[in-house]
Amino acid sequence: MTDTAVDAAVDAHDDHHPSDLFYLKIAAILALFTAFEVGTYFVEDSVPRWFLFLSLTVLMIIKFVMVAAYFMHLKYDTPWFRYLFIGGLVLAIGVYTIFFLAFDLFGLG
Amino acid sequence: MQTLRLMLLTKEPPLADSKLSEATPAEATETVTEHTVEHGTTTGISNNKLLMWAFLGSECLLFGALISTYLLYKERFNDFAANLAPFEQDGRNIGPRFGGEDGEGVFDIPFTSISSFILLGSSLTMVLALSAIRRSEYRSFRIWTLTTAALGSVFIAGQIYEFTEFVEKGLGYSTNIFGSAFFTLTGFHGVHVSIGIVMLLATYIMHKQGRLNSDKAETVEIVGLYWHFVDVVWILIFTIVYLFPQ
Numbered sequence: 143m144t145d146t147a148v149d150a151a152v153d154a155h156d157d158h159h160p161s162d163l164f165y166l167k168i169a170a171i172l173a174l175f176t177a178f179e180v181g182t183y184f185v186e187d188s189v190p191r192w193f194l195f196l197s198l199t200v201l202m203i204i205k206f207v208m209v210a211a212y213f214m215h216l217k218y219d220t221p222w223f224r225y226l227f228i229g230g231l232v233l234a235i236g237v238y239t240i241f242f243l244a245f246d247l248f249g250l251g
Numbered sequence: 252m253q254t255l256r257l258m259l260l261t262k263e264p265p266l267a268d269s270k271l272s273e274a275t276p277a278e279a280t281e282t283v284t285e286h287t288v289e290h291g292t293t294t295g296i297s298n299n300k301l302l303m304w305a306f307l308g309s310e311c312l313l314f315g316a317l318i319s320t321y322l323l324y325k326e327r328f329n330d331f332a333a334n335l336a337p338f339e340q341d342g343r344n345i346g347p348r349f350g351g352e353d354g355e356g357v358f359d360i361p362f363t364s365i366s367s368f369i370l371l372g373s374s375l376t377m378v379l380a381l382s383a384i385r386r387s388e389y390r391s392f393r394i395w396t397l398t399t400a401a402l403g404s405v406f407i408a409g410q411i412y413e414f415t416e417f418v419e420k421g422l423g424y425s426t427n428i429f430g431s432a433f434f435t436l437t438g439f440h441g442v443h444v445s446i447g448i449v450m451l452l453a454t455y456i457m458h459k460q461g462r463l464n465s466d467k468a469e470t471v472e473i474v475g476l477y478w479h480f481v482d483v484v485w486i487l488i489f490t491i492v493y494l495f496p497q
Contacts, residue, residue, distance in 0.1 A: 159382065159385065165379060166375070168375075169374070172374075176367060176368060176371060179489075179494055180361075180364040180367075180494070183360045183364075186496050194495075195495065198490050198494055198495060201490070202487060202490040205483075205486045206483050209479055209482055209486065210483060213374050213375075213377070213475075213479045213482075214475075214476055214480070214483075219300075222301070222304075223300065226307075227308050230307070230309055230310070231308070233311070233312060234314075234315030234316075235315070237312070238316070238318075242319065245323055
């Protein structure tokens with residue numbers, strides 16, 4: 143195999159790891175979302191509560207997924223890591239949803 | 252031999268099961284052998300990374316428990332606020348962000364927001380440190396690693412200041428059940444950040460001693476995974492504890 147071919151393979155490998163510019167873009171988006179979240183604090187008297195809860199929850203989830211997918215490389219790594227992490231997450235959500243139901247935190251009676 | 256050289260150079264991720272099933276037995280054996288050489292494991296997956304991900308999965312349960320406990324007891328803030336300043340403003344319930352002597356509760360959202368931006372920024376510097384060591388750009392790696400540790404330290408300093416302010420306003424760990432839940436949750440997170448700082452400094456020292464270079468970039472990646480996890484947990488805490496309206 144020629145050196146050119148090896149270089150091409152190395153370049154192909156680099157595709158698995160985004161460039162620094164890409165990480166900067168992700169960080170900028172995260173900062174923008176965070177700024178929007180913080181902004182809700184200053185306008186919460188003039189915005190319906192349901193809208194605040196909804197928008198904050200959606201932004202929180204998007205930020206969580208973006209950090210996990212791009213900064214933690216879950217998007218690029220073997221799916222087994224994804225299964226482990228999401229498995230723990232789903233287990234936690236399941237267990238504590240039951241916990242909330244047991245303590246009637248949702249006010250269902 | 253050339254194939255092996257290429258594999259070591261590219262560090263190609265393990266083939267998916269579907270790809271393995273499509274391969275002939277000879278190709279599959281060759282692939283498994285190559286990845287075994289790469290990571291020294293029969294699965295082709297790094298045991299260290301696998302262990303870190305399993306640990307992070309279990310951490311989801313730990314922080315899930317702490318956040319759930321906080322949500323369960325957050326309404327018990329009223330006991331504290333009633334002692335401090337027994338009034339309601341505009342018919343709103345008194346909470347961490349309303350009531351108290353100045354009517355603004357104990358939380359200082361603008362201050363905590365700056366801390367959040369700092370921690371978020373540290374995730375960027377962490378990933379840049381990993382990127383740098385993979386490219387063998389060691390000076391950049393050292394700068395980004397130390398920057399990440401410094402940003403984490405600023406976050407911790409901010410948290411200590413915040414806790415001191417809360418105690419001065421009358422909310423301590425044992426003031427009421429809200430205080431216990433709040434300090435346990437944010438305190439545990441702070442301890443995780445502190446451990447992350449120690450890990451970053453250890454990484455830096457190992458590199459200075461010549462024991463960490465681009466061949467062992469996975470060590471930095473594992474430290475980075477922990478650091479980013481601490482960041483995603485803060486994303487949840489910041490929204491649920493500080494930003495959700497009372």
